[in-house]
Amino acid sequence: MPEITYREALRQTLRYQLQNDDRVFLMGEDIGAYGGSYAVTKGFLEEFGERRVKDTPISESVVTGAGIGAAMAGLRPMVELMTINFSLLAIDQIVNNASKLHYMSNGQITVPLVLRMAGGAGSQLGAQHSHSLEGWFAHVPGLKVVVPATPYDAKGLLMTAFDDESPVVFIEHTALYAAKGEVPEEPYRLPFGRAEIMRQGKDVTLIGYSGSVHQAYRAAQQLAEEGIEAEVLNLRTLRPLDIEGIVASVRKTNRAIVIEDDWKFGGFGGEVVSIIQEEAFDYLDAPILRCSGSDVPMPYSHDLEQAALPQEADIVALAIDLLEGVTR
Amino acid sequence: MPEITYREALRQTLRYQLQNDDRVFLMGEDIGAYGGSYAVTKGFLEEFGERRVKDTPISESVVTGAGIGAAMAGLRPMVELMTINFSLLAIDQIVNNASKLHYMSNGQITVPLVLRMAGGAGSQLGAQHSHSLEGWFAHVPGLKVVVPATPYDAKGLLMTAFDDESPVVFIEHTALYAAKGEVPEEPYRLPFGRAEIMRQGKDVTLIGYSGSVHQAYRAAQQLAEEGIEAEVLNLRTLRPLDIEGIVASVRKTNRAIVIEDDWKFGGFGGEVVSIIQEEAFDYLDAPILRCSGSDVPMPYSHDLEQAALPQEADIVALAIDLLEGVTR
């Protein structure tokens, strides 16, 4: 299989959709003439024209709402919100319209909207540009929330997003666009609600998604050197969540750590923890831990930002504590 | 002590602040001429005039942002967002400005803003008007989140909110405005981060806030008839959260149920569960359960809405299961 970047994987699915379904069009700020702030749509305006690739005003709310409206009318818009930070300006449209209309209309209306945005921190963009709010979207019934970790995820999950009749919030990680991985050339779909077991292990389950999966994986390799075999789960989607897969793994390892960039307090990790202890209480040898971002607005300074973000070393340390806690 | 309503309790603190601190002024939609959509500010325009009580355009974002700006300039604005549903239109201001400016400016700026709004469901207002998003605000570092359950809470916590130098999101429950309770006539403050033990018990801890506290309390009374002594905690504030108080109670009862109106999946309850199992793992005789709202946009129909909201009977049933689960 060819090795391509996360960015290229996304481009392949977007191009496939534009080529094969005229109901599909893209809108967003600077996705056209500028080429996309993360270059995901670079060249698309020239290739597909203004009808299919629309540069919009800096008006997140109406752009998102117009995407919802167009979806209500039978099209399959892909709205790019540039970054998750700006989704705050469109969140009323997402929460009050996109997520609710199918239900409120008693099934009369469907909103097959794909809402792409880049999230995550680590590039020193400062407090207003470093949010990881995927947990907020995952809290909203009616939305599906996708968080690809690899190029393979990116291509396959985005393909599924376009075939889903419900609104899909598709959150990419700013730090992963240049990451490479093996990806089949032909189009394929990856199912929502199925976590990937990235590494098998028996001692502890490390649960991550998007960027944090890679930290978990590297931490697992370090732990292996300590003789600790960690299982690594890549959630792929937060809503639906692969409860079965998570619980099955923890029932095997009896210990779990949830890793996420987002603020710890009130973050999505709490949901994962709650479900595990509800479903696998008798299997737990130790409390389920969370290795999350610090509860602080993200500072710009490199050292402070790194101090605020979960690090492999933190995961390793927590895992060792967990296991010693038990042998103790 | 005189018995007054939750609404009157709020009015007493607001009037006290208006009378005693000229830096305090109120702004919001229809708080003046209309008298406030929940009549909390009724008569204030006549009593204090347009300088202190400002009716605003229907522009949640600028009204909230102007409150933040006025606070930055040394005033103590109280912005009423009418309901939590409309806070979605101001959430960028709350998350990106109010909560972060003190930190981002390295302490140069403070934002002593009180942001009042009515939340909760149960009055058949439909999907777009029945949110309980307090968990979202509680997730944001830099904000304090207050959720009064009684008239006594309402008066004392709002007093504290005005004396706090950080932005406070003060969430009232639409179903409680007419609720009565004993409240001292003189002004007083209730501390943030200190839960109230509404009822002592040894068998299970029922943790609620705002409206759900009352369900928990009534459920506890029913449980008593079954010979089960439930301890009832009224959190009062979600951020800061009284971790000590919660953990102390669960270490005593060894079981806990968190009750909230909000959607279960990804809700604040998950944070409470996570903290308990982190801090009291060895004390737990059973998994910590959550009795929350169904993961569905709130339907208008009375029966459906009630089916979607947590009920006393559900709490009772869960508590009994928990205890039997152990005796089994």
Added chain:
Amino acid sequence: MTMANGKSGTLTKRDGTGISDDQAVALLHRMMEIRRFEEKAAEMYARGKIHGFLHLYIGQEAVATGAISALRDNDYVVSHYREHGHALARGLDPKRVMAELFGKETGVTGGRGGSMHLFDVSKSFLGGYAIVAGHMPLACGLGLAEQYKGTDRIAVNFLGDGAVNEGEFHESLNLAAVWKLPLLFIVENNFYGMGTAVQRVSALVEVYKRAEAYGIHAEQVDGMDVVAMHDTVARLAQRVRSGDGPVFLEAICYRFRGHSMSDPEFYRHKDEVERWRALDPIEQMKRRLFDAGVIAEADVARMQEEVDQIAQDAAEFAEQSPAPSRESLMRDVYARSPKLEEDGRA
């Protein structure tokens, strides 16, 4: 319907536009139906059959009736939470609308939406929204979709004067103008947003002038005159259909009742209300048709009986309808995705 006299086309303008006598009578009939329906709804609210928010349209009937009568059946109609009038003018079944207010399974959305969220896609009635101005972006999207498909279907977006100060109003008008979307915005200026008078919160009191800042053609019309509403919207809808981009219409009108059932109305004087009641769109239209000799008292009496019956039947239908089953609670949170079911996934 047979007329009191043989005359016809009394309300037809010299330029041939305008409406026939039958249409004129139909407009009156529709307004009477809406009025009676809502009086009945108010009664049912008082009797505890309807809960939550109930925003009556009484006084503004001419706006929805005249405007919607001038549209094609498949033009999209998108309104806010004060939309009973728009729904009925669009031809939604009064029985199913009343049942919706009752929260019954037979309601237009099965009791899930209630008064603020009426939907009937089969009639291109796309709702019923409770977030002020939050429906404007959706209307833009509907117009965008038809433009994209190359049809001449347009979207008509009703909103209130209070909505013009929301950011989404601005974003929507700008986008509609820049992309020349087939949209007709109709602001129902009834002078108040809840209890707040327009001039207290709007920099520009003449709402239609706001549209000029976007280069959007804008007009003002007497929203108490159903014929003026019809003629104006007929002309403007045609213009929008031609592809020149959006048009903005401000209809001057008045709400006779409170904002919602719980409004104490501290903010306005009884006599202001009285002055406007004198301009009641229904009474105006009756007088006009009397004077033109198109109908007589007897016709009105019969029409009144008919609409009384419609309202009565609606209430009875709603009363007798079953409540939705609690088992249905979780249905339709997500749409079925046939393509994904195929490969047995998601």
Added chain:
Amino acid sequence: MTMANGKSGTLTKRDGTGISDDQAVALLHRMMEIRRFEEKAAEMYARGKIHGFLHLYIGQEAVATGAISALRDNDYVVSHYREHGHALARGLDPKRVMAELFGKETGVTGGRGGSMHLFDVSKSFLGGYAIVAGHMPLACGLGLAEQYKGTDRIAVNFLGDGAVNEGEFHESLNLAAVWKLPLLFIVENNFYGMGTAVQRVSALVEVYKRAEAYGIHAEQVDGMDVVAMHDTVARLAQRVRSGDGPVFLEAICYRFRGHSMSDPEFYRHKDEVERWRALDPIEQMKRRLFDAGVIAEADVARMQEEVDQIAQDAAEFAEQSPAPSRESLMRDVYARSPKLEEDGRA
């Protein structure tokens, strides 16, 4: 500073307004300082000393320099993320600004804000915001506070052409107009929002006309002419101070560099950039002062040395400054509340 010739007041207008030669030279000096500072910052970015987003103001120096020179020291200045120029024009210490770009403890916010979030409350410089138009409501609040207190302090809000399509732009202008807030909005129209040309996304290309929809007095000025900027803002600030409400100014200017350091600039032609470079505000001002005989080449050479030194010193200061300690991470998430500590609570 001593001049090449004895003349003075060459740039003073007949009506007595305008600026003295010393002021004129100071404006040039400030622009040169900003230019050099940013060239150094770009160099440091390339050398990996600065990370994240770095938005250069090069080409637009006349706007901030002229405008801010016409304000009182305690008037609030609120800008967006392209604010190095505004910060330096406001008199923030170049050393501490550069240190902030480096993310050092000695930076104006201790390395927490970075390029997009400069703050110096002691200079009434209220930031530095990265959400387009998100700072406008704050500026309204600052103005509101001063109006409330009864002072004649005003708030000056700089924004870009791209911000005018955000809902908050609309809400802010409307509120400012309705409440007659002491605000001066200055839009720096550099023709692009990132790679999007104004006419592709704005219904009204003449940005200042937008303000008229709110009854706000609006003007347009040549943002490449620092003297015009100074004179215009001096006059408009006075007007705002008098309490007549907000004023809106559109400064026509151009950004010579890319939107940020990573901008490939697909969206504009090199020769368009060249045409504008010919209008370089610094070169224009030099020529003007030469022609007026206010300064000679030698003066410019000396000034250039001075600003080179300032930029150099700033970079060295930043380089030598310590990074903030990791222990300080959780400091200042919440403000201390003395009143609550009294009763030992919260």
